Amino acid sequence: MEPAFNAAMAATEAKKSKLDAWAQEAARSGRPEAGAKHFAAGKGACLACHQVGAVGRALGPDLSRIGAIRTERELIESILFPSNTIARDYELHAVVTSDGRNHVGLIKSRGADGLVLMDAAGQLLTLPTTTVVSETQLETSLMPGGLDAAFTPAELADLVAWLRSLR
Numbered sequence: 001m002e003p004a005f006n007a008a009m010a011a012t013e014a015k016k017s018k019l020d021a022w023a024q025e026a027a028r029s030g031r032p033e034a035g036a037k038h039f040a041a042g043k044g045a046c047l048a049c050h051q052v053g054a055v056g057r058a059l060g061p062d063l064s065r066i067g068a069i070r071t072e073r074e075l076i077e078s079i080l081f082p083s084n085t086i087a088r089d090y091e092l093h094a095v096v097t098s099d100g101r102n103h104v105g106l107i108k109s110r111g112a113d114g115l116v117l118m119d120a121a122g123q124l125l126t127l128p129t130t131t132v133v134s135e136t137q138l139e140t141s142l143m144p145g146g147l148d149a150a151f152t153p154a155e156l157a158d159l160v161a162w163l164r165s166l167r
C-alpha cells in the first residue's frame, strides 16, 4: 500500500513540475486541427460532459470560447488536476435528504421551494427545501483526474492548442 501511495505522490509531483513545460509545448507545437479531431473522436470522453458548439453534453462548462479566458497552462492543469481550481457554479455538492439519502451533484438552480441537482450521469433531481437536511460543498471536481492518460503527450499538446484556439 505505502510504496504504491508514495509512487503515486511522486508521479503527481512529477506531473506538476511538468505543467509549465507542457503548456509551452502546446503553444509551440500543438496542432489545433488535430486536437479538434481527438476531441470529436471521443478521446478522454470530454464530450460526455462538455459542449463545444452544438455537440457534447452540458454537464460541465461549455468550452466553445474557453480559449478566450484560459491560458495553455490553465487548460493543461484543468485536465491533469481538475480539483485544483473548480470553475464557478460547477462546484460539487453533497445533499442529505430526510429519507437518509446522500445526493452528490452540481446545483443547477435554487429557489424558495427547493434546489435542482444534476448528478454525474446528467440526471436532474428536484429536492424540496423541506426534505433537505444538510448541504456540503465538496473540494473535488466532478471531472475525473487522469483523463490525460487517454492521450499521448503530442495529442495532449494538440488538444490544448485546439481548446486555446476556441474564442
Ligand code: HEC
Pocket (backbone or CB within 6 Å): 043, 044, 045, 046, 047, 048, 049, 050, 059, 060, 061, 066, 070, 075, 078, 079, 082, 083, 085, 086, 087, 090, 091, 120, 141, 142, 143, 144, 147, 148
Ligand atoms: C464526468 C464529466 C467530465 C468529463 C468526462 C470531462 N470534464 Fe472537464 N469539467 C467537468 C466539470 C463538472 C468541470 C467544472 C468543474 C471544474 O472546474 O473542475 C470541468 C472543467 C473543465 C475545464 C475548466 C473550465 C473552466 O471554465 O475553467 C476544462 C478546460 C475541461 N473541463 C476540459 C475537459 C477536457 C479536455 C476533457 C476530456 C479530456 C474533460 N474536460 C472531461 C466535467 C467533465
